[in-house]
Amino acid sequence: MKRQKRSCSTFLSVPASCVLLAMSMGSAAAQSAAATFSHKDWDLICDNTLTCRAAGYAKDGVDKGATVLLTRQAGRDTPVMNRVMLAHYDDGAGQRASPPDLLIAGRTAGPLAFAGDDSWQMNDAQAARFLAALKKDAPVSFRENGSDFSVSGAGSSAVLLKMDDVQGRVNTPGAILRKGANKESSVKMPVAAPVIHRAAVTDKALRPMTTQEAAVLRAPILRVLAADQDQVCTEDRLAEPWEVAQLNDNTLLVSAPCWLAAYNGGSAYFVINKHMRSAPVLVSDSGNDYENGKISSAMKGRGLGDCWSHQEWVWNGAEFVESARGDTGRCMAIRAGGAWDIPEYVSQVREP
Known part of the structure:
Protein backbone atom coordinates (compact mmCIF):
# COMPACT_ATOMS: atom_id res chain seq x y z
CA MET A 1 0.00 0.00 0.00
CA LYS A 2 1.45 3.35 -1.02
CA ARG A 3 1.56 6.56 1.00
CA GLN A 4 -2.01 7.75 0.83
CA LYS A 5 -2.81 11.12 -0.68
CA ARG A 6 -4.23 13.70 1.67
CA SER A 7 -7.88 14.57 1.57
CA CYS A 8 -10.43 15.75 4.09
CA SER A 9 -11.63 12.17 4.61
CA THR A 10 -8.12 10.79 5.14
CA PHE A 11 -5.05 12.96 5.68
CA LEU A 12 -5.12 16.71 6.28
CA SER A 13 -6.57 18.99 3.65
CA VAL A 14 -5.41 22.57 4.03
CA PRO A 15 -5.43 24.70 0.86
CA ALA A 16 -2.42 26.96 0.55
CA SER A 17 -4.68 29.99 0.66
CA CYS A 18 -5.96 28.88 4.06
CA VAL A 19 -2.62 28.71 5.85
CA LEU A 20 -0.89 31.85 7.10
CA LEU A 21 2.87 31.48 6.63
CA ALA A 22 5.67 33.73 7.80
CA MET A 23 7.28 34.83 4.54
CA SER A 24 10.69 35.77 5.86
CA MET A 25 13.78 34.89 3.85
CA GLY A 26 14.65 32.22 6.38
CA SER A 27 11.28 30.49 6.19
CA ALA A 28 11.28 30.67 2.38
CA ALA A 29 14.65 28.97 2.28
CA ALA A 30 13.45 26.33 4.71
CA GLN A 31 10.36 25.61 2.65
CA VAL A 187 27.45 18.53 0.18
CA LYS A 188 24.72 20.88 1.34
CA MET A 189 24.68 22.26 4.85
CA PRO A 190 21.60 22.04 7.09
CA VAL A 191 18.97 24.76 6.72
CA ALA A 192 18.02 26.46 9.97
CA ALA A 193 14.48 25.76 11.10
CA PRO A 194 12.29 28.89 11.17
CA VAL A 195 11.94 30.50 14.58
CA ILE A 196 8.41 31.28 15.75
CA HIS A 197 7.85 33.44 18.81
CA ARG A 198 4.61 32.23 20.36
CA ALA A 199 2.66 35.09 21.86
CA ALA A 200 0.80 34.87 25.13
CA VAL A 201 -2.97 34.53 24.73
CA THR A 202 -5.86 35.63 26.90
CA ASP A 203 -7.82 32.36 26.66
CA LYS A 204 -5.88 29.11 26.68
CA ALA A 205 -8.92 27.05 25.68
CA LEU A 206 -12.06 27.43 23.60
CA ARG A 207 -15.43 27.96 25.27
CA PRO A 208 -19.01 27.75 23.96
CA MET A 209 -20.06 30.84 22.06
CA THR A 210 -22.79 32.87 23.70
CA THR A 211 -26.02 33.78 21.90
CA GLN A 212 -24.87 37.40 21.66
CA GLU A 213 -21.47 36.41 20.23
CA ALA A 214 -23.07 34.06 17.71
CA ALA A 215 -25.32 36.87 16.48
CA VAL A 216 -22.27 38.99 15.71
CA LEU A 217 -19.65 36.45 14.62
CA ARG A 218 -21.45 33.76 12.62
CA ALA A 219 -22.63 35.94 9.72
CA PRO A 220 -19.24 37.30 8.56
CA ILE A 221 -17.65 33.85 8.83
CA LEU A 222 -20.45 32.21 6.86
CA ARG A 223 -19.99 34.87 4.18
CA VAL A 224 -16.30 34.00 3.88
CA LEU A 225 -17.13 30.31 3.56
CA ALA A 226 -19.86 30.95 0.99
CA ALA A 227 -17.41 32.93 -1.17
CA ASP A 228 -14.82 30.12 -1.15
CA GLN A 229 -15.52 27.61 -3.91
CA ASP A 230 -13.06 25.15 -2.36
CA GLN A 231 -14.48 25.16 1.15
CA VAL A 232 -15.60 21.76 2.44
CA CYS A 233 -17.85 22.68 5.37
CA THR A 234 -21.34 21.17 5.32
CA GLU A 235 -24.56 22.90 6.40
CA ASP A 236 -25.43 20.29 9.01
CA ARG A 237 -22.03 20.62 10.68
CA LEU A 238 -22.09 24.42 10.58
CA ALA A 239 -25.47 24.33 12.29
CA GLU A 240 -23.88 22.78 15.40
CA PRO A 241 -22.65 24.95 18.31
CA TRP A 242 -19.56 27.07 17.71
CA GLU A 243 -16.73 27.89 20.12
CA VAL A 244 -14.57 30.96 20.68
CA ALA A 245 -11.38 32.01 22.49
CA GLN A 246 -9.97 35.48 23.03
CA LEU A 247 -6.41 35.79 21.76
CA ASN A 248 -5.80 39.39 22.82
CA ASP A 249 -7.78 42.58 23.45
CA ASN A 250 -8.89 42.92 19.83
CA THR A 251 -8.68 39.43 18.35
CA LEU A 252 -10.76 36.27 18.67
CA LEU A 253 -10.32 32.70 17.51
CA VAL A 254 -13.54 31.04 16.35
CA SER A 255 -13.96 27.29 15.86
CA ALA A 256 -16.87 26.12 13.68
CA PRO A 257 -17.66 22.43 13.12
CA CYS A 258 -16.93 21.94 9.43
CA TRP A 259 -16.99 18.38 8.08
CA LEU A 260 -17.34 14.78 9.18
CA ALA A 261 -16.21 11.69 7.24
CA ALA A 262 -16.05 7.98 7.99
CA TYR A 263 -13.19 8.16 10.49
CA ASN A 264 -12.08 11.80 10.54
CA GLY A 265 -13.64 15.17 11.19
CA GLY A 266 -12.49 18.75 11.13
CA SER A 267 -13.43 22.20 12.35
CA ALA A 268 -12.81 25.52 10.61
CA TYR A 269 -10.65 27.88 12.65
CA PHE A 270 -10.96 31.61 11.98
CA VAL A 271 -9.10 34.62 13.33
CA ILE A 272 -11.49 37.57 13.56
CA ASN A 273 -11.29 41.14 14.80
CA LYS A 274 -13.81 41.51 17.61
CA HIS A 275 -14.72 45.00 16.35
CA MET A 276 -15.24 43.72 12.76
CA ARG A 277 -12.56 46.03 11.35
CA SER A 278 -11.31 43.33 8.99
CA ALA A 279 -12.64 40.19 7.34
CA PRO A 280 -12.28 36.86 9.17
CA VAL A 281 -9.18 34.89 8.15
CA LEU A 282 -9.35 31.11 7.81
CA VAL A 283 -6.39 29.28 9.34
CA SER A 284 -7.53 25.70 8.62
CA ASP A 285 -10.69 23.80 7.75
CA SER A 286 -9.28 20.61 9.33
CA GLY A 287 -8.41 21.58 12.88
CA ASN A 288 -9.11 19.28 15.81
CA ASP A 289 -7.96 21.15 18.89
CA TYR A 290 -6.86 24.49 20.30
CA GLU A 291 -4.73 24.92 23.42
CA ASN A 292 -2.77 27.92 24.67
CA GLY A 293 -2.10 29.58 21.32
CA LYS A 294 -1.71 26.40 19.26
CA ILE A 295 -4.14 24.85 16.76
CA SER A 296 -3.52 21.19 15.97
CA SER A 297 -4.90 18.61 13.60
CA ALA A 298 -4.48 14.83 13.46
CA MET A 299 -6.08 12.61 10.84
CA LYS A 300 -6.17 8.86 10.31
CA GLY A 301 -4.97 7.62 6.94
CA ARG A 302 -7.56 4.83 7.21
CA GLY A 303 -9.95 3.38 9.74
CA LEU A 304 -7.41 0.98 11.28
CA GLY A 305 -5.52 3.93 12.71
CA ASP A 306 -2.17 2.46 11.66
CA CYS A 307 -1.13 5.66 9.86
CA TRP A 308 -1.70 9.31 10.76
CA SER A 309 -1.02 12.80 9.49
CA HIS A 310 -0.58 15.85 11.73
CA GLN A 311 -0.20 19.60 11.45
CA GLU A 312 0.12 22.51 13.90
CA TRP A 313 -0.16 26.31 13.82
CA VAL A 314 1.10 28.74 16.49
CA TRP A 315 -0.16 32.24 17.32
CA ASN A 316 2.64 34.82 17.03
CA GLY A 317 0.59 37.81 18.13
CA ALA A 318 -0.54 38.78 14.65
CA GLU A 319 -1.46 35.51 12.94
CA PHE A 320 -1.29 31.74 13.18
CA VAL A 321 1.77 30.37 11.38
CA GLU A 322 2.47 26.76 10.51
CA SER A 323 4.87 25.25 13.04
CA ALA A 324 4.82 21.51 12.26
CA ARG A 325 3.64 19.05 9.62
CA GLY A 326 4.29 15.35 9.08
CA ASP A 327 2.95 11.82 9.20
CA THR A 328 3.73 8.32 10.44
CA GLY A 329 4.53 6.64 7.12
CA ARG A 330 2.55 4.22 4.99
CA CYS A 331 -0.59 2.42 6.09
CA MET A 332 1.00 -1.03 6.52
CA ALA A 333 -0.52 -2.36 9.77
CA ILE A 334 2.79 -2.09 11.60
CA ARG A 335 1.32 -0.79 14.86
CA ALA A 336 -1.63 1.26 16.07
CA GLY A 337 -0.83 4.95 15.80
CA GLY A 338 1.66 4.44 12.98
CA ALA A 339 5.24 3.28 12.79
CA TRP A 340 7.36 6.43 12.52
CA ASP A 341 7.43 10.15 13.20
CA ILE A 342 8.34 11.59 9.77
CA PRO A 343 8.37 15.41 9.75
CA GLU A 344 7.87 17.34 6.54
CA TYR A 345 8.04 20.75 8.20
CA VAL A 346 9.65 21.66 11.53
CA SER A 347 10.26 24.91 13.40
CA GLN A 348 11.67 26.26 16.64
CA VAL A 349 8.85 27.61 18.78
CA ARG A 350 10.04 30.10 21.39
CA GLU A 351 7.70 30.38 24.32
CA PRO A 352 6.60 33.80 25.65
Missing part, protein backbone atom coordinates in the same frame (compact mmCIF):
# COMPACT_ATOMS: atom_id res chain seq x y z
CA SER A 32 12.41 25.22 -0.56
CA ALA A 33 14.66 22.60 1.07
CA ALA A 34 11.81 20.13 1.58
CA ALA A 35 11.44 17.23 -0.88
CA THR A 36 9.42 14.03 -1.18
CA PHE A 37 9.87 11.08 -3.52
CA SER A 38 8.46 7.54 -3.67
CA HIS A 39 9.31 4.50 -5.77
CA LYS A 40 7.79 1.06 -5.34
CA ASP A 41 8.20 0.01 -1.67
CA TRP A 42 10.33 2.96 -0.50
CA ASP A 43 9.60 6.61 0.32
CA LEU A 44 11.84 9.62 0.82
CA ILE A 45 10.87 12.64 2.90
CA CYS A 46 13.35 15.50 3.34
CA ASP A 47 12.07 18.17 5.71
CA ASN A 48 12.67 21.91 5.49
CA THR A 49 15.99 21.62 7.39
CA LEU A 50 17.27 19.16 4.75
CA THR A 51 17.18 16.20 7.12
CA CYS A 52 16.16 13.24 4.95
CA ARG A 53 14.32 10.08 5.98
CA ALA A 54 13.99 7.04 3.73
CA ALA A 55 11.41 4.45 4.77
CA GLY A 56 11.18 0.95 3.29
CA TYR A 57 8.36 -1.51 3.74
CA ALA A 58 7.36 -5.07 2.91
CA LYS A 59 5.73 -5.86 -0.41
CA ASP A 60 1.95 -5.58 -0.59
CA GLY A 61 0.18 -8.67 0.66
CA VAL A 62 2.96 -9.88 2.95
CA ASP A 63 1.45 -11.14 6.23
CA LYS A 64 4.49 -10.47 8.41
CA GLY A 65 6.24 -7.33 7.29
CA ALA A 66 8.84 -4.97 8.67
CA THR A 67 9.75 -1.36 8.04
CA VAL A 68 13.19 0.29 8.09
CA LEU A 69 13.76 4.02 8.56
CA LEU A 70 17.08 5.54 7.44
CA THR A 71 17.65 9.10 8.71
CA ARG A 72 20.47 11.44 7.73
CA GLN A 73 20.99 15.10 8.54
CA ALA A 74 22.49 17.41 5.95
CA GLY A 75 26.17 18.33 6.17
CA ARG A 76 29.50 16.63 5.68
CA ASP A 77 30.32 13.36 7.45
CA THR A 78 26.87 12.96 9.02
CA PRO A 79 26.00 9.35 9.84
CA VAL A 80 23.07 7.36 8.45
CA MET A 81 20.92 6.41 11.44
CA ASN A 82 18.59 3.41 11.24
CA ARG A 83 15.54 2.04 12.98
CA VAL A 84 13.67 -1.22 12.41
CA MET A 85 10.09 -2.02 13.40
CA LEU A 86 8.24 -5.31 12.99
CA ALA A 87 4.52 -5.55 12.26
CA HIS A 88 2.61 -6.28 15.45
CA TYR A 89 -0.61 -4.36 14.85
CA ASP A 90 -2.89 -7.30 15.74
CA ASP A 91 -1.17 -8.33 18.96
CA GLY A 92 0.06 -4.93 20.13
CA ALA A 93 3.55 -3.62 19.47
CA GLY A 94 6.14 -3.59 22.19
CA GLN A 95 9.58 -4.72 23.18
CA ARG A 96 9.91 -8.47 22.74
CA ALA A 97 11.58 -10.92 25.10
CA SER A 98 14.48 -11.40 22.69
CA PRO A 99 15.78 -9.16 19.89
CA PRO A 100 15.16 -10.14 16.27
CA ASP A 101 18.02 -11.30 14.05
CA LEU A 102 18.90 -9.62 10.76
CA LEU A 103 18.77 -12.14 7.92
CA ILE A 104 20.39 -11.46 4.54
CA ALA A 105 19.74 -14.01 1.83
CA GLY A 106 18.56 -16.37 4.57
CA ARG A 107 21.75 -16.14 6.64
CA THR A 108 21.87 -14.45 10.02
CA ALA A 109 23.85 -11.26 10.52
CA GLY A 110 23.25 -11.21 14.27
CA PRO A 111 20.67 -9.75 16.65
CA LEU A 112 19.52 -6.14 16.65
CA ALA A 113 19.69 -3.81 19.64
CA PHE A 114 16.57 -2.35 21.24
CA ALA A 115 16.24 1.34 20.35
CA GLY A 116 13.11 2.31 22.27
CA ASP A 117 9.58 3.13 21.13
CA ASP A 118 8.96 -0.43 19.87
CA SER A 119 11.89 -0.21 17.45
CA TRP A 120 15.24 -1.93 16.98
CA GLN A 121 18.58 -0.79 15.57
CA MET A 122 21.27 -2.33 13.39
CA ASN A 123 24.89 -1.76 14.40
CA ASP A 124 27.33 -0.25 11.91
CA ALA A 125 28.42 -3.60 10.49
CA GLN A 126 24.85 -4.82 10.13
CA ALA A 127 23.76 -1.54 8.52
CA ALA A 128 26.59 -1.81 5.98
CA ARG A 129 25.53 -5.36 5.10
CA PHE A 130 21.91 -4.24 4.90
CA LEU A 131 22.72 -1.46 2.42
CA ALA A 132 24.91 -3.82 0.39
CA ALA A 133 22.01 -6.30 0.24
CA LEU A 134 19.67 -3.60 -1.05
CA LYS A 135 22.12 -2.75 -3.84
CA LYS A 136 22.34 -6.44 -4.85
CA ASP A 137 18.60 -7.00 -4.46
CA ALA A 138 19.31 -9.74 -1.91
CA PRO A 139 16.38 -10.83 0.30
CA VAL A 140 16.30 -9.09 3.70
CA SER A 141 14.21 -10.07 6.70
CA PHE A 142 14.20 -10.02 10.50
CA ARG A 143 13.60 -13.25 12.46
CA GLU A 144 11.70 -13.06 15.73
CA ASN A 145 10.68 -16.16 17.67
CA GLY A 146 10.89 -18.32 14.55
CA SER A 147 8.90 -15.92 12.33
CA ASP A 148 10.47 -13.90 9.52
CA PHE A 149 9.40 -10.27 8.92
CA SER A 150 10.53 -9.14 5.49
CA VAL A 151 11.36 -5.73 4.05
CA SER A 152 11.41 -5.14 0.31
CA GLY A 153 14.38 -3.70 -1.55
CA ALA A 154 12.22 -2.69 -4.53
CA GLY A 155 12.57 1.04 -5.05
CA SER A 156 15.39 1.46 -2.52
CA SER A 157 18.07 2.30 -5.09
CA ALA A 158 16.02 5.10 -6.62
CA VAL A 159 15.07 6.51 -3.21
CA LEU A 160 18.57 6.38 -1.72
CA LEU A 161 20.05 7.93 -4.85
CA LYS A 162 17.48 10.71 -4.56
CA MET A 163 18.45 11.21 -0.91
CA ASP A 164 22.08 11.63 -1.95
CA ASP A 165 21.03 14.01 -4.71
CA VAL A 166 18.89 16.21 -2.44
CA GLN A 167 21.76 16.52 0.04
CA GLY A 168 24.41 17.03 -2.68
CA ARG A 169 26.31 13.80 -2.00
CA VAL A 170 26.22 12.02 -5.39
CA ASN A 171 29.72 10.90 -6.48
CA THR A 172 31.27 11.92 -3.14
CA PRO A 173 32.90 9.52 -0.65
CA GLY A 174 29.99 9.98 1.75
CA ALA A 175 27.23 9.00 -0.72
CA ILE A 176 25.02 6.10 0.30
CA LEU A 177 24.55 4.65 -3.14
CA ARG A 178 26.75 6.23 -5.80
CA LYS A 179 30.10 6.92 -4.19
CA GLY A 180 32.82 8.84 -5.98
CA ALA A 181 35.93 10.92 -5.58
CA ASN A 182 34.29 14.35 -5.85
CA LYS A 183 35.09 16.78 -3.07
CA GLU A 184 32.68 17.12 -0.19
CA SER A 185 32.27 20.81 -1.02
CA SER A 186 29.14 19.86 -2.96
